[in-house]
Amino acid sequence: MFLQPGVMPLHDKVTCIFCKKKGVNDLNKKQILMRLLQIIVVLFGISFITFGLTYMSPGDPVRNMYSANGIMPTEEMVEQTREEMGLNDPFFVQYGRWLGNCLQGDFGKSYSLNKPVTELLAERLWPTLKLTLMAILLMLVLSIPLGMASALKKNTWIDYLVRGITFIGCAMPNFWVGLLLMMAFCVYFQIFPVISSAGDFKSLFLPALTLAIAMTSKYTRQVRTAVLDELSQDYVIGAQARGVKWSRIVWCNVFPNSLLPLITMFGLSIGSLLGGTAVVEVIFSYPGLGNLAVSAITSSDYNLIQGYVLWLALIYMVINLIVDASYVYIDPRMRLKE
Amino acid sequence: MKKKNFFAQYKQFTFFLILAVVIVLIAVFAPVVSGGVDPLKGSLDEALLAPSKAHIFGTDKMGRDIFARVIYGARASLTATFGVVALIFFIGTTLGVIAGYFGGIVDSVIMRIADMMLSFPGLVLALAVAGIMGASMKNAIVAVVVVNWTKYARLGRSLVLKIRHCDYVEAAIVTGSKTPYMILRYMLPNALPTLIITAATDIGGMMLELAAMSFLGFGAKPPAPEWGYMLNEGRACIQSAPWMMIFPGLAIFIVVVVFNMLGDSLRDILDPKDE
Numbered sequence: 038m039f040l041q042p043g044v045m046p047l048h049d050k051v052t053c054i055f056c057k058k059k060g061v062n063d064l065n066k067k068q069i070l071m072r073l074l075q076i077i078v079v080l081f082g083i084s085f086i087t088f089g090l091t092y093m094s095p096g097d098p099v100r101n102m103y104s105a106n107g108i109m110p111t112e113e114m115v116e117q118t119r120e121e122m123g124l125n126d127p128f129f130v131q132y133g134r135w136l137g138n139c140l141q142g143d144f145g146k147s148y149s150l151n152k153p154v155t156e157l158l159a160e161r162l163w164p165t166l167k168l169t170l171m172a173i174l175l176m177l178v179l180s181i182p183l184g185m186a187s188a189l190k191k192n193t194w195i196d197y198l199v200r201g202i203t204f205i206g207c208a209m210p211n212f213w214v215g216l217l218l219m220m221a222f223c224v225y226f227q228i229f230p231v232i233s234s235a236g237d238f239k240s241l242f243l244p245a246l247t248l249a250i251a252m253t254s255k256y257t258r259q260v261r262t263a264v265l266d267e268l269s270q271d272y273v274i275g276a277q278a279r280g281v282k283w284s285r286i287v288w289c290n291v292f293p294n295s296l297l298p299l300i301t302m303f304g305l306s307i308g309s310l311l312g313g314t315a316v317v318e319v320i321f322s323y324p325g326l327g328n329l330a331v332s333a334i335t336s337s338d339y340n341l342i343q344g345y346v347l348w349l350a351l352i353y354m355v356i357n358l359i360v361d362a363s364y365v366y367i368d369p370r371m372r373l374k375e
Numbered sequence: 376m377k378k379k380n381f382f383a384q385y386k387q388f389t390f391f392l393i394l395a396v397v398i399v400l401i402a403v404f405a406p407v408v409s410g411g412v413d414p415l416k417g418s419l420d421e422a423l424l425a426p427s428k429a430h431i432f433g434t435d436k437m438g439r440d441i442f443a444r445v446i447y448g449a450r451a452s453l454t455a456t457f458g459v460v461a462l463i464f465f466i467g468t469t470l471g472v473i474a475g476y477f478g479g480i481v482d483s484v485i486m487r488i489a490d491m492m493l494s495f496p497g498l499v500l501a502l503a504v505a506g507i508m509g510a511s512m513k514n515a516i517v518a519v520v521v522v523n524w525t526k527y528a529r530l531g532r533s534l535v536l537k538i539r540h541c542d543y544v545e546a547a548i549v550t551g552s553k554t555p556y557m558i559l560r561y562m563l564p565n566a567l568p569t570l571i572i573t574a575a576t577d578i579g580g581m582m583l584e585l586a587a588m589s590f591l592g593f594g595a596k597p598p599a600p601e602w603g604y605m606l607n608e609g610r611a612c613i614q615s616a617p618w619m620m621i622f623p624g625l626a627i628f629i630v631v632v633v634f635n636m637l638g639d640s641l642r643d644i645l646d647p648k649d650e
Contacts, residue, residue: 082491090507208631210583210603212590213624216610224614312498316587320610330499331591334506346503 069362076354080347084139087346088132091339099124102148135343144344149336154344157329162348165318165325169310171245176252183253184260188268189287199257206254211313215247215320244321248313252306259302263295270294297367304360308353388640394633402449409443414600426618433618435608441619444600445626451601452630455516455594456582462520463581464574467527472562474528475535476554486532489525497522498587505593512601515594519584523577527570534566568645576638579631586627602627 099118103110110118119125123134138145144154187199222229222243229243267273268291276286315327322328326345333341382389401408418438426433432441474485492500504518538544544561552560588594589603597604602623609620 079491082488087503087507090504094507094509204635205632208579208628208635210586210590210606210624210627210631212587212603212606213620213627216606216613216620216624220613220617220620224617308497312502315498315502316591319591330502330506334502335592337506339507342503342506346499349499 069358072358072361076351076358079354080350083350084136084343084347085132087343088135089128091343092128092131094337094339106151139347144347145340147333147338147341149333149338149341154340157341158326158344158348161324161326161329164323165311165314165327168241168244168248168314168318168323168325169307171241172248172252172310173307175245175249176256179249179253180256180260184257185264185287185292187257188261188264191265199261203254203257206250207258209251211247211251212316212320214250215244215317218243218247219320240321240323244317244323247317247320248310251313252310256299256302256306260295260299263298264291266298267291267295297364300360300363300367304357307356307360311349311353385640385644388637388644391633391637391640395637398449398630398633399453401446402453405447405450409440409446412440412443414439414443414447432622433616435605435616435619436612441605441622444605445602445622448600448602448605448623448626449630451512451595451599452582452586452603452627455512455585456578459516459519459523459581459585460574460578462516463524463527463577464570466520467524468531468563468566468570470524471528471531472535472558472566475532475539476558476562478539482532485528489528492522492525493529498584501584501588502591502593505588510593510596512589512595515585515588518588518593519581523581523584526577527573530573531566531570534569535562538562538565572638572642572645575641576635578638579635582627582631582634 097115099115099122100110102118103114123131126134135145142155144158146152147154147157150157183199183203187196190196230240273286273291276290277283314325315331317323318325318327319331326349330342330345332338333345416439430440430442432445434440435444470485470489474482501515501518501522504521505514508514508517538561544557547557547561585594586603586606589601590607592604592607595601595604605623606620606627609616609623612619
């Protein structure tokens with residue numbers, strides 16, 4: 038508004054673009070459709086990989102199933118069960134059958150827990166999502182102010198302090214952080230429970246903090262870089278020269294403009310968060326998907342592993358799709374394309 | 376003369392290079408550094424002793440000396456990490472350069488596979504791979520490699536594409552340079568510096584991923600000393616013997632810091648425009 042058109046920062050354009058609403062929605066739909074198609078292709082590929090790996094794996098699912106139930110099977114029992122479960126069919130027949138079932142939401146039965154995989158996954162999904170959301174919330178609350186402060190006070194003690202801490206945070210293995218936090222808050226101060234299976238805020242906090250620490254360290258650095266990039270733009274000097282208040286430049290121009298790269302990284306970081314939950318859930322005995330997957334892997338429960346991998350892939354891609362779709366609302370340039 | 380100045384000019388790099396070399400030497404000369412203590416042998420009367428003069432890092436529940444185990448653990452962690460980095464570097468670069476140079480179907484196939492790997496949480500796939508193939512250090516390495524080669528492939532491809540249609544490249548082809556020669560003499564030298572920087576900055580991250588795998592029990596097999604697995608053992612004794620988890624964690628942390636700093640300072644030297 039207060040700047041010349043040539044140096045107008047992005048967010049000021051938002052209002053003018055909204056007029057072209059119809060074209061916007063068309064493009065949006067087409068892009069999202071393409072992405073959905075891509076998700077299906079990727080899921081198909083991943084299902085093939087996981088199934089192929091299981092097929093080639095050295096363990097015998099039939100024997101595993103029996104030993105998980107404490108039975109020593111005879112050779113005939115094994116052979117008969119193999120025939121019943123269709124494990125003697127050719128690879129592609131088995132894959133086709135398995136895929137068909139998956140599409141109907143049936144991932145088979147977990148050998149080790151003797152329950153349908155879908156049911157097991159569904160019951161663990163919410164705790165893991167809760168943990169992830171909490172970690173994201175902590176990460177945003179910590180990293181945006183820290184990153185902004187560090188960028189705005191570049192090369193002062195605040196900047197050095199933030200950079201130092203984030204550097205340390207990046208290099209600490211998250212399972213070690215988890216164990217240290219556990220030692221401090223559960224063993225010495227006894228503020229939080231050692232086993233976080235209750236599902237209330239208290240049992241959620243430490244696992245979420247553990248996840249958030251590593252993420253925050255990375256993210257703070259990215260916030261700093263993004264804000265610094267934006268601060269070096271010409272329009273900042275222009276606005277300053279025109280006597281616009283510094284706080285206004287920072288909060289109305291620099292901050293909104295630096296959000297864009299951050300959102301991209303945010304989408305990508307969800308992947309490492311979802312993977313990271315496995316480690317953290319094991320440490321805190323948190324009843325989530327990751328914990329389930331690790332126990333499934335230890336007991337070679339292949340159906341459960343396959344289900345877990347496919348579900349997480351789906352969640353991850355859907356979240357990223359939402360993130361990408363949100364660009365259209367945040368970045369007016371996306372609406373202008375084509 | 377130029378060589379003499381190099382280390383003096385880049386003090387930060389030199390400093391961390393020395394530290395990295397010291398870490399590698401500690402791993403190589405583990406028996407000497409640990410004072411001849413066997414990391415696999417312990418007596419149960421010495422189980423769970425707090426750090427003292429005899430055992431400066433204390434002992435674990437089998438009565439094994441943790442200092443010796445941490446020192447020997449450097450061998451497993453470092454060889455696995457360097458192995459992973461070398462493999463992802465080699466596989467990723469090869470595929471990326473080939474994809475970029477030839478284009479067409481080759482490019483599409485390689486890049487779609489890479490896309491598939493990227494559109495997926497890495498550790499989840501690594502867990503699945505390691506879990507399905509069974510727990511061993513070798514499988515953990517394979518799992519981490521499977522997930523991480525794509526970064527190099529994409530980078531290598533984009534670097535090759537940048538020069539692929541430059542006049543001097545076309546000229547070289549027209550004058551009859553053979554394909555292997557083109558790739559080795561024109562494409563690779565162009566892509567290598569950036570890829571090497573990436574590999575150097577990746578060492579720390581790969582070490583953390585491998586340690587996470589071992590921590591979950593999908594890496595090193597129990598009696599062998601390995602930091603990730605030692606932390607796993609330490610978790611069970613967190614109340615009675617916190618030193619069991621403090622020192623292996625500290626070891627991972629220090630090594631990762633040193634290699635991260637080494638990678639960063641190498642990047643500053645080779646690629647000054649990047650902050």
